[in-house]
Amino acid sequence: MTLLNGLLAFGALAFTVPLTIHLLYRNRFRTLDWGAMHLLENVIRINRRRMQLMHLLLLLLRCLLPVLLAFCLARPVLTGFRVLPGDAPRSVVVALDDSQSMAAREESGQTRIELAKGAVTSLLKSLSRRDEVILVRASHLGTPVAASGAQEAIESLKGVRASSGPVNLADLLRAAINASGEAAYPQRQIIAVSDFASNTLDDATLGSLSNLAESLSEKSLPPTISFLNLGQNSDELQNLSVDTVESKSPAVVAGRGGGFTATVRNASDSPIRDVRLAWMLDGAEISRSTLTIAARSTTVARLTHRIDDVGVHALAVVVEHADAVLEDNRRSLAIDVIDEIDVLLVDGAPSQEPLEGETDYLAIALSPFAFGGDDQPDAVRTQVCMPRQLQKQMELVNPDLVVLANVAELSKEEKSVLTQFVLRGGTMLVFDGDLVASETYNTPWECAEGSWLLPARLGETIGEITGEDRLPQPSGMNHAIYSPWDMLSGGNDRPFAEIDVYAYRKLLTPAAVEAEGLETIQTDSPETERIDEDANTMTLWSLGNGDPVAVLARRGRGKVVQFAIPCDTAWSTLPLRLIFLPMIQQLVLDLAGNQNRVNVAVGDGIVVPAKRLEPDGEDAAEIDTKRAAEYRLETPDRVEVVIKPTEEIFPRLLVASAVERGLYRFRCETPMLEGLATQTETLRLAEMPAQESILRDADLARIESAAESVDATIYNDITELQQDDSQRRFGREIWRWLLGALLLVLVAELFLQQHAVGSSQRPREKAGAL
Amino acid sequence: MRILDLLKPKDLARVSKLQVLARQVVEGFCSGRHRSPHKGFSVEFKEHRTYVRGDELRNIDWKAFGKSDRLYIREYEEETNLRCTLIVDRSGSMQYSGSRSGELSKYQYAQQLAASLSYLMLGQQDGVGLVTFDDQPRQWLPSRSRPSHLLAVLQALAEDGSRKETDLGGVFQKIAPKLSRRGLLVILSDAMGDLDSLARSLALLRSARHEILFFQILDPDEIDFPFSGRIQFRDLENAVNEQTIDSKSLRTAYLERFAEHTEKLREICRRHRVDLVQMPTDRPFADALHEYLSMRRRGR
Known part of the structure; x- marks a missing residue:
């Protein structure tokens, strides 16, 4: 045992004070001539031993008081409990x-x-x-x-x-x-x-x-x-939270109404009535409603709203309710509103007759309002060309998406253009057909920036291409993993069942190639980097026998979708079915419109292509290329910092981790000719995962x-x-115990003084008169 | 001690207004209430008798002699009075005087009370006798009703107390045979002695049909034991007996013992129909006497 304040322990010597007082007191008395000795003698004889004992006990307690107090102040520590060196820094x-x-x-x-x-x-x-x-x-x-x-x-x-x-x-x-x-x-x-x-x-x-x-x-x-x-x-905590805010459309096109939903959860044991919910776009309220949410349940609020401006907008849902976590009463969604999607349809079998061309059905499905003479703007603007016009049209149209429909062969240059287009973020749809030469497609797609293979190797054609009595292949299913097609089901588990597929190309995904032991395809030019190593092929739709009809894979920053059937009625009834239009619309909007990840979870990284911040259109020609653009980032807590783009072919602005929840504003100040500068801005939203509200x-x-x-x-x-820490380092301090003992001794001394030894009260009535 | 020290005019004035009422039929206990069966010389005429040699000439009814030419003696009815004997304890324990009693010892208090009673009773032409005692009877004055007897009583009372022990039982047994005629015995003592012996003596006295009034004279200190600190208690009845104790620590036990003693005395008195009055010396004795007599007048 050690003492933290060792000197104070000497205070224990104060026990001599009561002892001295006791001894002095013993020798100091006054003499009284007493008459009732008759009674007193008897009392003394009976109580002498008890009195002596009580006085001794009282003396002991009084001596103990200063001793306990001194040790209490000295803070004794039982070092037997110590397991760590106490004085060492840590x-x-x-x-x-x-x-x-x-x-x-x-x-x-x-x-x-x-x-x-x-x-x-x-x-x-x-x-x-x-x-x-x-x-x-x-x-x-x-x-x-x-x-x-x-x-x-x-x-x-x-x-x-x-x-x-x-x-x-x-x-x-x-x-x-x-x-x-x-x-x-x-x-x-x-x-x-x-x-x-x-x-x-x-x-x-x-x-x-x-x-x-x-x-x-x-x-x-x-x-x-x-x-x-x-x-x-x-x-026991009561909480109301906005768990999700979602867009029902894969892409939101400027000037077209979009559907949005918000899920509000009541995690309390009582229903919450008439809670106000507000939808806010870029900080301005656009809609307001009231909700009643049952206990321990969720409800969905819906909004249909048209956004006219292209760019990233922040749509927020706010519920006004005082609860345990106020932060989750608001949730935002960044919406990348895009302009019309330019789609280049490469028709491998064009025709002058209506609906006889390879891409006629597809063009209608992509621009239904234009086809029907409606004033509403279509999300997609299509341009049809023949294969030989591909390179020229690619330059002119600068498409977001290219569709190869029954294109027989592609030259090396054409493939190179398309390869580069995909690597840089474009999307390519490949529809099969009777003219398609599989060798052209199965060989690597190469350009100076890299090479890749199609998501699936083209195999033999299965089924009867022509004939009146041909039978359809067993119908298959879509894969729930591809969410844009969720709306196709409409309560039907097999939305593709109504489509009769008479013939199709056997698509061999990498897994199928490996399973069948086929030889892998090597690139012709080994110096080009193969960019499909980490991209898994995803089957979007398959037949009843398991053969894929549509597959998707990411290649570079773009995507490639392959169909095992043509986009006309030659091999299937797909274009004739009602499902065709929404299916194609959803697919194209998803592929072309959602390339930029504008919503991230808190803690994730943010990537913004620097090109996205560069002025486009007429301003692009005015850029002063001799001077470098300056990029700035404004974090949710309103701190603006200069940010440097990565040194790549396609420079990107990176935020390693979006630590704060909220909007991250990326700004670019581009120097223009004549000494002017133009400023552009884009947003990214870091939002809290809903599980934090649970x-x-x-x-x-x-x-x-x-x-x-x-x-x-x-x-x-x-x-x-x-x-515990103190005990581990120094041992167990016992001053509290001593303090408790001190209090006990005090109480005992008082009790003994008042009750056992004698009371100063005068119970006159007890011995009172007759 | 002078007599005037014992009887203050104020006390005498107050006490003289009181009347002592006997609870039981005691001969001549209340003057004027009962006619005595004994004949004597008094103011009330009873009858004439023939003169015989030796009768005092002053008692001859000369008027009757003038009418009948015979010598007749006038006889009057004697008003026989209460025969009261004051038995005063003068032992060592009665010498205690506490601070709250104005330096008045229990014995002095008893002296004054006895003097007051004597004056009261003699004023009513009752007979008053006196016995003082410690372990033995020390003074003995037979009961007399003459006013001049007061002086003798007061002189006997005025003697200083002794330092001897108390023997209540022994003393009462000794004086019992001498109290041949029944009367009122007024005991003034602190009763600090053997109560069993006292009980036997009281039984003896009661068997002689004496009315007994017991004034237990106590100092307030003896009642509530207010002491603190270490005190050497020295016995007033035995100087070699000393006890040094922490008074506070014994207080409770003493009070219990005192209460036990008092209760035992009370029980003895109740059993033998003895009126017990506890008289602390811090109260004016005349007040206490007045209170007691008033109580007797109301109750009995």
Whole structure:
């Protein structure tokens, strides 16, 4: 045992004071001539031993009082409990979960992040000057960490907000352990502060923690890990949240109405009536409605709205309701409103007769309003050409999408143009037909920037191409994985069943090629880079026998879709069916209109092609190419920084991690001729995943399992953590026990004085008169 | 001590207004209420008798002699009075005087009370006797009703107390045979002695049909034991007996013992139909006496 304030222990010598008083008191008395000795003698004889005992006990208690007080002030510590060297400086790594669920407001009125900051601040204040602190935030796991003093860390904490996306406890701990590896002192302590919501501890995380435990065990000086759990009553919190805001159209075309939905969830046990919901476009309210949501349920709000301006717009849904997490009462969706999509239809079998050309049905399906003489603008503008006009039309039209319909052969130059077009982000649709020479398509598509293969190799033709009594192939199914075609089903599980496919090209996907043991196709020019390594072929529609009818694959920054049938009525009844128009519309809008990923989750990276910010049209000719454009980024917290584009053929603006939720505005100031400059802007939206609005605590067993795997201790209160920490470092302080004993002794002394030894009250009536 | 120290004019004035009422039929207990069966010389005429030699000439009814030429003696009805004997404890324990009694010891208080009673009774032409005692009867004055007897009583009372022990039972047994005629016995004592012996003596006295009034004279200190700190208690009846104790620590036990003692005395008095009045010395004795007599007038 040691004493923290050893000098104060000498105060125990004050026990001599009551002892001296007692001894002096024994020798000091007054004499009284007493008449009723008859009674007194009897009392003395009976009580003498008890009195002596009581006086001795009273003396003992009075001597004990200063002794206990002195030891209490001296703060004795039982060093038998110590497991760490107490005085050595240490490195404390605070792994702070600053996800949005930490913004939940507790019954006390404080948010969890405020409680966490308060607890951590309290802990940091107890550190010595020599200790170092490393703050690891869930929202900044990728960024390098720096050690600082406790006071600096406290200052850093003040700016922390609960704005991060979902946190994986294993990732957070791994980052903290890595940070502790860079700590200056061998004595390291990691404190993970979180609400331990259910999404932080899924099965994968537990597995990850086990791996982490293995790596920890290999360390010669593993850090001490503690969990500070601040979320223990999430089920009692009432929350209303906007979980999703979605566009029902794959692409939103300027001037055309688009459908939007918002899902609002009531996670409370009581229904919420007449809650106001507002739709806001670029900050201006465009629609308002009221909702009533039953307890523990969701409801969907719908909006149809036309946006006239091309560009990225922010559509926000706001519900006005006071609940546990105010942040999730608003959710936004960035909408990339595009101009008309230019589609170049390359007709391999043109005809002067109506609907006899290879692309006639397709052109109608893509521009139905123009075909019907309607005033409404079509989303797609089509241009038909013959194969020999391909190169010229590519230059003239600058299409977003190229359709090869029953095109027999393509020259090397034509293929090179199309290859480059796809690599740079264009989309190519390939429809089969009786003229198609499979060798042309199966050989690598090459250009100076790289090469690729079609998503599927063209095989033999199956079925009867002509004949009155030909039979259709068994109908198949569409694949739910391709969401733009979800609307085709309309409650029908087999929307393609009505299409009769009499003949089709056997499409051999890479998996089928490998399965059948066919020889892989090598590129002719080995110096070109093959750009299809990581792109999986996705089957969009297959027949009943499993043979694909439509497949899709990403190639470079573009996409290629292959159909095993032509787009006319030669091999199938597809163009004759009602499903044809929406199917083609959805496909084209998805392929051509959604190339730019304008919505990202908080924590994900943002990529913006620099070209997108360059002036186009007439302004493009006025650009001063001698001077470089300047790019700026404005983050959601209104901080504008200069950003440099990557040095690539297609320069991009990169944000490694969208830490903050909200709009990221990319601006470009392009120098123009005559010394002028023009400014363009585009938006990207980082939104919080809806799971952060689900306030549900992880099972206690799960938390214990996680703690056990990394040998951590769970605390619900920072005071307990500090006490345990103090005990580990210095031993167990027992001044509280001594204080308790002191109080007990005080009470005992008073009791003995008042009741056992004698009372100063005068019960006259007890001995009173007759 | 002078007599005037014992009887203050104010007290005498108050006490003289009171009348002592006997609860039971005691001969001549209340003056004027009962006619005595004994003959004597008094103001009330009873009858004439023939003169015999030796009769005092002043008692001859000369008017009757003038009418009948015979010598007759006038006889009057004697008003026999209450025979009261004051039995005053002058033992060592009665010498205690506390701070709250104005330096008046229990014995001095008893002296004044006895003097007051004597004056009251003699004023009513009742007979008053006196016995003082400690472990033995020390003074003995037979009961007389003459006013001049007051001086003798007061002189006997004025003697200082002793430092000897109390023996209530022994003393009462000794004086019982001498109290041949029944009367009122007024005991003034602190009753700090053997109560069993006292009980036997009271039974003896009651069997002689004496009315007994017991004034238990107590100092307030003896009732509530207000002391604190270490005190050496020195026995007033036995100087070598000393006890040094922490008075506060024994207070509760003492009070219990005192209450037990008082209750036992009360029980003895109740059993033998003895009127017990506890008289703390911090109260003016005349007030206490007035209160007691008023109570007797109301109740009995």
